Amino acid sequence: MISVLLTEDHNVVRNGIKSLLEKENELQVVAEATNGRQALDLLENGLDPDIILTDINMPQMTGIELAAQVKNKFPKVKLLVLSMLDHEKYVVEAFKAGAIGYILKNVTATELIYALLHVCRNNERYVCHELSLRMLDKLIKKQDVVIPDELADVDISKREIEVLSLIAEGYTNLEIADKLYTSKRTVEGHRQNLIDKTGSRNTAALIRYAILGGLIS
Numbered sequence: 001m002i003s004v005l006l007t008e009d010h011n012v013v014r015n016g017i018k019s020l021l022e023k024e025n026e027l028q029v030v031a032e033a034t035n036g037r038q039a040l041d042l043l044e045n046g047l048d049p050d051i052i053l054t055d056i057n058m059p060q061m062t063g064i065e066l067a068a069q070v071k072n073k074f075p076k077v078k079l080l081v082l083s084m085l086d087h088e089k090y091v092v093e094a095f096k097a098g099a100i101g102y103i104l105k106n107v108t109a110t111e112l113i114y115a116l117l118h119v120c121r122n123n124e125r126y127v128c129h130e131l132s133l134r135m136l137d138k139l140i141k142k143q144d145v146v147i148p149d150e151l152a153d154v155d156i157s158k159r160e161i162e163v164l165s166l167i168a169e170g171y172t173n174l175e176i177a178d179k180l181y182t183s184k185r186t187v188e189g190h191r192q193n194l195i196d197k198t199g200s201r202n203t204a205a206l207i208r209y210a211i212l213g214g215l216i217s
Contacts, residue, residue, distance in 0.1 A: 002026055002120045004154070007033040007054035007066065008082075013105075019044050020109055027116060036061030036069070040163070043074050050120055051078040056085055056094070064090075064097045071098025078119055080126070082112070084109040088135060091127065101126035111118065125202065132204040139208055156197060156215065163190040165216050167205045 003020060008014035008028050014032060021027045031047055033039035037060040039052060045168075051072065056063040080092045080101040091102045100119045103112065103146045107128050115126050127135075156164070166176045173191065177184040191203075202205040210216045 001028050002051065002116065003028050003030040003049045003051040004116070005029075005031050005033065005039060005047065005052045005065070007039040007052055007058070009034045009055065009058040013055075017112075020112070021053075021116075022114055027113070035059050036063060036066030039066055040069050040073075043070070043077065049077060051080055051100075051116060053080050053082055053116065054082060056083040056090060064093050064099075067094060067097035067099045078123075080115060080119060086131065086134075088131075088138075091107065091131060091135075093128060095125070100124075102131065103128035104130055106130070110172055110174065114174070127202070127204065129172075129203075132202075133168075133170065133207070136204050136208050136211075140211060156194070160190050160194055161215060164194055164206070164210050167191065167203060168210065168216050 004027055004162055006014060006018055006021070008017065014034075018032065019031050021029050030049055031042050033042060035058040036054070039054065040061065052066070054063040054066055061085065063081055065167065067081070070077050070079050078100045079098060080103065082105055083100050086104055094102050096202050101115055103115050103126070107115075108131070111128060115128065118124065119126050162180060163176060166179060171179070173187045174184050177187045180187070194200070195202075196208055198206055198209045200209055
């Protein structure tokens with residue numbers, strides 16, 4: 001069971017997120033806070049959640065300020081940002097402060113759950129698909145992009161190409177598994193194999209690699 005400290009200053013939004021998370025057997029909201037200061041007080045008084053799901057714009061202490069405090073005082077506690085702020089500067093600030101992930105409030109319920117489970121199970125950073133693709137588009141539009149010679153040397157199977165194409169379209173592992181009539185675990189394996197084969201650091205880098213290499217359009 002993954003324990004979640006939910007930090008959001010809007011009551012209606014917080015209650016909606018809580019209701020959504022409580023439908024998942026693997027997630028449990030163990031406490032709620034209306035700002036970063038309150039969340040930090042809960043941690044200092046002994047609360048030990050696996051992850052904090054937090055907004056950025058809140059009174060008294062923002063989510064980014066909270067991320068920095070948590071990283072300094074409670075490094076074992078993960079922090080995932082859930083925000084309406086979609087400018088890349090906020091994404092960069094959040095990760096620099098210590099966040100393990102950044103997702104937008106307009107993500108699907110499926111992606112929100114996936115993000116929480118992914119960062120907790122794998123201890124890997126996560127950026128929602130919309131932001132990943134947006135930053136990828138910005139990268140590939142740069143005129144100084146150089147296509148590496150080694151792109152053609154990677155052996156990628158037909159099924160991996162299918163998975164890669166669906167990843168690029170923004171589908172989650174579970175959605176890809178449904179479309180390809182296979183298991184989620186198998187799709188996760190294909191995704192990791194693709195990252196390993198291409199030497200990519202994350203999904204956004206993997207998609208950029210595939211586009212530059214002509215593997216997908």
